[in-house]
Amino acid sequence: MTDTRQVRLMARAIQLAWRGRYSTHPNPRVGCVIARGDDILGEGWHERAGEAHAEIHALSKAGPAARGATAYVTLEPCSHFGRTPPCARALIDAGVAKVVVATMDPNPAVSGRGLAMLRDAGIRVTEGVLAEQARQLNPGFMKRMHCGRPYVRVKMAASLDGRTAMASGESQWITGAAARQDVQRLRAISDAILTGVGTVLADDPSLTVRRSELGDIGDATEPSRQPLRVIADRDARTPCDAKILHGGNVRLFCSSEALVTAPAQDLSALGVSVAGVRWKDNGIDLGEALDALGELGINDLLVEAGPTLAGTFVHERLLDELWLYQAPVFLGSTGRPTANLPLERMADKIQWTVKDQRQVGDDQRLILIPR
Ligand code: AOF
Numbered sequence: 001m002t003d004t005r006q007v008r009l010m011a012r013a014i015q016l017a018w019r020g021r022y023s024t025h026p027n028p029r030v031g032c033v034i035a036r037g038d039d040i041l042g043e044g045w046h047e048r049a050g051e052a053h054a055e056i057h058a059l060s061k062a063g064p065a066a067r068g069a070t071a072y073v074t075l076e077p078c079s080h081f082g083r084t085p086p087c088a089r090a091l092i093d094a095g096v097a098k099v100v101v102a103t104m105d106p107n108p109a110v111s112g113r114g115l116a117m118l119r120d121a122g123i124r125v126t127e128g129v130l131a132e133q134a135r136q137l138n139p140g141f142m143k144r145m146h147c148g149r150p151y152v153r154v155k156m157a158a159s160l161d162g163r164t165a166m167a168s169g170e171s172q173w174i175t176g177a178a179a180r181q182d183v184q185r186l187r188a189i190s191d192a193i194l195t196g197v198g199t200v201l202a203d204d205p206s207l208t209v210r211r212s213e214l215g216d217i218g219d220a221t222e223p224s225r226q227p228l229r230v231i232a233d234r235d236a237r238t239p240c241d242a243k244i245l246h247g248g249n250v251r252l253f254c255s256s257e258a259l260v261t262a263p264a265q266d267l268s269a270l271g272v273s274v275a276g277v278r279w280k281d282n283g284i285d286l287g288e289a290l291d292a293l294g295e296l297g298i299n300d301l302l303v304e305a306g307p308t309l310a311g312t313f314v315h316e317r318l319l320d321e322l323w324l325y326q327a328p329v330f331l332g333s334t335g336r337p338t339a340n341l342p343l344e345r346m347a348d349k350i351q352w353t354v355k356d357q358r359q360v361g362d363d364q365r366l367i368l369i370p371r
């Protein structure tokens with residue numbers, strides 16, 4: 001039987017967790033409600049890594065009233081001393097009688113130990129309430145904890161005839177202002193943005209989140225930093241004055257041969273963290289690059305790249321979502337394709353499932369999942 005109170009209060013905790021969408025990385029987004037019956041005594045969400053977890057904020061709002069109350073948490077309370085002490089211990093010390101959890105924490109430092117601590121202290125524990133909705137808060141954190149790689153979203157902006165630029169490379173702007181603001185939000189929920197040196201040379205993008213273009217973020221916590229910018233650049237051809245290098249926090253993947261050359265060393269001297277990875281005939285070894293980004297704590301990776309790199313992600317099925325912004329324009333048959341995919345036979349076609357479809361200004365936004 002579904003307990004409507006549990007569902008309602010967990011839905012509230014999930015809503016609170018979303019407030020941390022731009023600011024918790026590399027930590028997960030977590031929300032917590034402390035309630036007695038239907039009465040909410042305290043609420044909280046995790047705002048920033050290194051700061052208090054959701055439970056601690058909610059407990060401090062509830063104060064002594066937490067004794068005998070129920071805590072609703074979107075993620076299993078932690079059991080470890082990380083940058084902060086264990087939340088399971090704080091819930092026990094506050095005298096909470098019951099804890100309702102949506103999902104387990106896949107972090108190997110926790111994974112079940114949080115609930116075990118609570119049960120050992122005599123607290124009643126219920127698990128799995130709105131589990132799927134809570135998992136959607138943190139696809140990146142979940143995936144990184146399970147397989148060491150970030151959740152990958154590839155963004156494309158295209159015309160009705162599937163072109164992302166004119167043959168000359170001219171590409172500004174295909175989609176309208178509303179779609180570009182939506183992309184700012186997509187960047188802001190991402191821990192890192194990956195592009196290729198071709199795009200750096202052709203467009204000189206900055207790939208930053210610009211607070212003024214992000215618009216009104218409602219009750220969300222302010223973004224706490226720029227996403228890491230990542231460039232796939234085998235021969236370290238990125239110019240030292242490229243806009244993407246402004247403001248720092250840039251990683252460049254080149255070949256191990258290029259690593260020891262003057263251009264790579266010049267980029268290092270500028271503060272770019274240059275790393276060697278394997279390259280294959282068709283470009284960067286994406287598996288190795290994704291492993292490296294996972295090790296850096298990247299949960300959500302956004303790919304904003306040209307047809308070569310985007311094509312590799314699609315061809316090797318290494319993306320989790322394709323975000324396609326489609327503008328109601330034709331760019332003509334000499335324009336550039338969204339992805340280089342030389343397919344020959346109908347049997348080779350690459351199919352997608354539509355997860356979400358909506359209008360953003362004059363453009364259409366599709367979120368697609370590889371089949
Ligand atoms: C919770 N509540 O609100 C969050 C949790 O280094 P720390 O101390 O910030 O710990 C980070 C880890 O704690 C993170 O990897 C995840 O396992 C858990 N996050 N746990 O009980 C929270 N954000």
Ligand code: ZN
Pocket residue numbers: 053054055077078079085086087088
């Ligand atoms: Zn915690």
